[in-house]
Amino acid sequence: MITKMLKALSVLLLFLGFIGLFYWALSHDSTELPSQLIDGPVPEFSVNDLMQPESMLTPEIFQGKISLLNVWASWCAACYTEHPYWEEYAKLDDLQIIGLNYNDKKEKALNFLETQGNPYEKILFDVKGRVGIEFGVYGAPETFLIDPKGKVRYRHVGIVSPEVFQDKLMPLIEKIKLGF
């Protein structure tokens, strides 16, 4: 009698174990890759500003400011959806919005900004996509949160919707403001 119950119980436990495993495996997005840069310094780069071709941009631009680096391109469909949100985030105080125009053509990129608006304080013009690779970018849009010491704190792949901004970025921004 007891052995029978034990047997039934072990089958039940095994079953629940599998359910748990499947639940975890299916609810876990395996296409999202962890960034190698988290808590490390911003990679080296030196590129022109899309809007001011005569000025060179280096990791210096992140010093002393909390920055969001948004990777975008005119060929990226989701970037058109995401763009109006950036117009909103750009209005926030104590936050520097930097663009990284990734693997794009200059005229197309400028046209994007003309028709969609320009929320960026500075835009890295990464015409060859090499800066993107330094950041481990594998698609656009992607967004990096960078602290005033130039350390990468978070990477979000995909659209930064108001929910993502509130739930993922805001807590970290508050933490950085407190000096952590």
Next chain:
Amino acid sequence: MKKYVTLFLIFLSFYTFASVDVYEFETPEQEAQFRHLIDVLRCPTCQNQNLSGSNSLVSEDLKQIVYEKVKAGESDQEIVQFMKKRYGEFILFEPEVSKDNLILWTAPFLFLFIALTSFFIWYRKNKGELNE
């Protein structure tokens, strides 16, 4: 009919040539190194393809970087290290054994061991009954 087959074969051969001759190398060793690397490196966007099988934007850029590095005389290890630093362990099509994924490499053997052991225990216990 023969004409169509010939035409088909011609198109087929064009395709093969086109996909091989994009990158030019000074030595066959360099070309072999390049082919090897783009086979073992994975496309970060497509995930189930290696670089050689993918023509996504990122893959094309990564292939170009591999090409430049091979021509500059860098070793396999240096190039793989460069990729791993930016894209993580994931960039390798076949992951290396490490403490994080040790379970994946050992689990099949572990399960086999458990299954065989329990089978033998069961077998010994029931040997008498089976013989009857």
